[in-house]
Amino acid sequence: MSGNKERTFIAVKPDGVQRGLVGEIITRFERKGFKLVGMKHLHAPETLLKQHYIDLKDKPFYPGLVKYMSSGPVVAMVWEGLGIVKTGRVMLGETNPADSKPGTIRGDFCIQVGRNIIHGSDSVESAQKEINLWFKPEELVCYESCQKNWVYE
16 A cells, blocks of 8 residues: 555564553554554464564574463554554564664563563564454545644645
């Protein structure tokens, strides 16, 4: 999707859910002006997680990552807006929280890579793949936000 219809996949990981940070994360994306078009709270099955992280399957941390991600509930979301993939990644901060700036989600709430509370798509292509993996088309809501003209020129 182009323009302000670009979409990204954001998932609050089990540590973020357990720490009660879901609302804070949603608030940050909403305050920025992005539109939530899909959300589900689930205990992700291992098969889904293995597919989601398939590009990391040869990394030594892959088995631990899948095990960790299946250890508790996650909140999977689809956000929409102009440049959401790139801006979303900036909002998240670096994968390693020690490298994340204050004001980013990871910079404000994380200490270690293995507990970095959130996942965000790293490209428009991976966003589309991840959205299709986690959501059926009918689970995504298309609507015009009443704040659109206050966010976009």
